[in-house]
Amino acid sequence: TTDDATAALAVLGTLAARERVALCMKVLDGKSQRQIAQDLGLSEGYVSKLIARAWTQIRANGWEGGDEQA
Numbered sequence: 001t002t003d004d005a006t007a008a009l010a011v012l013g014t015l016a017a018r019e020r021v022a023l024c025m026k027v028l029d030g031k032s033q034r035q036i037a038q039d040l041g042l043s044e045g046y047v048s049k050l051i052a053r054a055w056t057q058i059r060a061n062g063w064e065g066g067d068e069q070a
Helices: 002-012 018-028 033-040 044-060
Strands: none
Touching: 002 018, 018 033, 018 044, 033 044
C-alpha cells in the first residue's frame, strides 16, 4: 500500500548513504555481497558490516517488513 511504501522510504532515509545503497543493492537488485563490493569498490567484509548495520537500524526504527536473508 501507499502507507507501507511511505513507511519504508522513511526508514530507509534514516540510514547512512553507504548502508542504504548496499542494502538496496542486496534486497532490491538481488546482488550478492561480492557483487556489491566489486560495484562499490569496497571489501566484502565492509559490505557485510554495512548491510548488518542497516538491518539493525531498520529494526530499531520499528520496521518489521523485509527479509534479512534476501
